[in-house]
Amino acid sequence: MEVLEVARELVRNVALCDRCMGRMFASLSVGLSNKERGVAIKRALVMEYHRQIKEGSEEAKEEFRKAAPRIGSEAAALYRSLFGEELSSEPCFICGDRLEEFIEKAAEKGRELLTLTNARSFLVGVRAAKGIARAEEQLISRFSLAFAESIKREIKREVGKRIAREGLRVDFEEPEAVLLVKFPSGDAKVQLASLLLKGRYWKRGRLISQAFWPSPEGKKYYSVEEACWSILRLADGKSLSIHAAGREDVDARMLGSGRPMVIEIKEPRNREVDERGAEMAVREASRGVVEVSLSGRAKRGLVRVYKEESKLRSKVYRALVVVEEGLSEAELLRVEDQLRGALxxxxxxxxxxxxxxxxERVKRVLGIKCMLLNSTTAECLIWASGGLYVKELVSGDNGRTSPSFSSILGKRAECVELDVLFVEMPLGSE
Ligand SMILES: [Zn+2]
Structure with missing residues (x-):
C-alpha cells in the first residue's frame, strides 16, 4: 500500500500527533525528524482530500469531516473553509499529545542532571508506561506498519540529540553516565558508570588483606582496598572495590611484579584522577605498606578476564621453610630434584x-630453587601453576598434599613466611 493510503487508513481510525504519525513511517526518507515526516504526510493527505472534494466527491467531504479532528492543525484551515467552524482536535492515540513537550522537558532536565556529574559521554535510557507501549504495538500490527519505530527509540534519539554538545557526547558502548527518563511521568535520573582503573598492587607488609572485610567485632586486618580509599576521595566516588587477578594469603606479601588489578570506583564525580598523585596518596595513607601503580582506564571485560584466567596463570613464590629436626644441603637438593616439574x-x-x-586438584611445580640459610632454615623460590597451595606443598598437610617437602624429607617441614614475587599476566589483559 502507498504511504498516503496507509496514512488515510490510520486517520479514519485513530488520532495521531505529528510525531507519532511520522514515527509510523520512520524509516522512509532520510534527514527528516518524525515530526517533519508527520507534518509532510498530513499535509499531503489534506491536499488529497481537497482534490477529491473539489472534484465533487461528497464521500470524501464526509470522510474529511470525521478525519480532520484526528489529523489536527494541518486540517484546520480547510476544515474552517468547508464547514465554517473551528476544528477541535482529538488527542493522540499513542502519546496523548504529550510527546513533543516531554522531549523538550526531558532534555532540559537531563542536561541539568548530566552537567552536575561531570560526565563526558552519556546514553539515554527510556521507560515508557506499559499502556502506551502496548497501544503502539497494537497499532503497528493492526495496520502492518513495517516502517515504524517505537516511541522509546524516538525519545532516546531526540533527547540525546538535544543534550549532546561539545564535551558531552552520546556513547552507545561505554557511556560514563546513563540518563534514565520515564514517559510520560517525566521522572529522570542519572546513573554514573563506574570508573575502572587498571593497575597493580604491592603489599610490602604482612597481615594485610586484599578486600576491606569488616566483621561484627570490627575489621581484623588493614586492607589494600582501605589503602586505596584515598583514590576514592580523589575521584569523589561513592565506594571502591578491587578486582584483582587472584589473591594471596593475608600473611603473604605481594612483592616483585605486583598483582594486576582493576580498581572500580562507583559513582565517581571526577574521572580525571591524576595517576601519579593517586599512587602517592595510597603510599602515604598506608605508610608505604601498600603501593599501587595505575596505567589508565580498564574496560569492564578485563574484570572478567582477571576473574576467570587468574587461576590458570603461573606464579613465583618465595617461601621460608623451617625443618626443626634439621636440614642439610643434600636433603634440599633432593627436594629440588623431586619437585622440579612434579605434578x-x-x-x-x-x-x-x-x-x-x-x-582434589593436580598442580605442577614448574621450577624450584632452594638455598640453605642455616641448619634448620631454607629460602626457596617456587614457580608453580596457578592455584597451587604453597604452604601445603611444604608441610604436606597431613598427607593431603603429595608430594611435599615433608614427604620427601621424612621430616616435618613448615612454611613460616610466604611472599608472592611474580604473577603471570592473564592473556588479553595488556
Ligand atoms: Zn503522539
Whole structure:
C-alpha cells in the first residue's frame, strides 16, 4: 500500500500527533525528524482530500469531516473553509499529545542532571508506561506498519540529540553516565558508570588483606582496598572495590611484579584522577605498606578476564621453610630434584576447608630453587601453576598434599613466611 493510503487508513481510525504519525513511517526518507515526516504526510493527505472534494466527491467531504479532528492543525484551515467552524482536535492515540513537550522537558532536565556529574559521554535510557507501549504495538500490527519505530527509540534519539554538545557526547558502548527518563511521568535520573582503573598492587607488609572485610567485632586486618580509599576521595566516588587477578594469603606479601588489578570506583564525580598523585596518596595513607601503580582506564571485560584466567596463570613464590629436626644441603637438593616439574596432588587445605569444598586438584611445580640459610632454615623460590597451595606443598598437610617437602624429607617441614614475587599476566589483559 502507498504511504498516503496507509496514512488515510490510520486517520479514519485513530488520532495521531505529528510525531507519532511520522514515527509510523520512520524509516522512509532520510534527514527528516518524525515530526517533519508527520507534518509532510498530513499535509499531503489534506491536499488529497481537497482534490477529491473539489472534484465533487461528497464521500470524501464526509470522510474529511470525521478525519480532520484526528489529523489536527494541518486540517484546520480547510476544515474552517468547508464547514465554517473551528476544528477541535482529538488527542493522540499513542502519546496523548504529550510527546513533543516531554522531549523538550526531558532534555532540559537531563542536561541539568548530566552537567552536575561531570560526565563526558552519556546514553539515554527510556521507560515508557506499559499502556502506551502496548497501544503502539497494537497499532503497528493492526495496520502492518513495517516502517515504524517505537516511541522509546524516538525519545532516546531526540533527547540525546538535544543534550549532546561539545564535551558531552552520546556513547552507545561505554557511556560514563546513563540518563534514565520515564514517559510520560517525566521522572529522570542519572546513573554514573563506574570508573575502572587498571593497575597493580604491592603489599610490602604482612597481615594485610586484599578486600576491606569488616566483621561484627570490627575489621581484623588493614586492607589494600582501605589503602586505596584515598583514590576514592580523589575521584569523589561513592565506594571502591578491587578486582584483582587472584589473591594471596593475608600473611603473604605481594612483592616483585605486583598483582594486576582493576580498581572500580562507583559513582565517581571526577574521572580525571591524576595517576601519579593517586599512587602517592595510597603510599602515604598506608605508610608505604601498600603501593599501587595505575596505567589508565580498564574496560569492564578485563574484570572478567582477571576473574576467570587468574587461576590458570603461573606464579613465583618465595617461601621460608623451617625443618626443626634439621636440614642439610643434600636433603634440599633432593627436594629440588623431586619437585622440579612434579605434578602435585592436593586436597583442599585443612585451613580453608571451612569455606571451600573438599576437592582434589593436580598442580605442577614448574621450577624450584632452594638455598640453605642455616641448619634448620631454607629460602626457596617456587614457580608453580596457578592455584597451587604453597604452604601445603611444604608441610604436606597431613598427607593431603603429595608430594611435599615433608614427604620427601621424612621430616616435618613448615612454611613460616610466604611472599608472592611474580604473577603471570592473564592473556588479553595488556
Ligand atoms: Zn503522539
Amino acid at each position: 602435585v596432588r592436593q586436597r583442599t587445605p585443612t585451613r580453608v576447608l571451612h569455606r571451600r569444598s573438599d576437592v
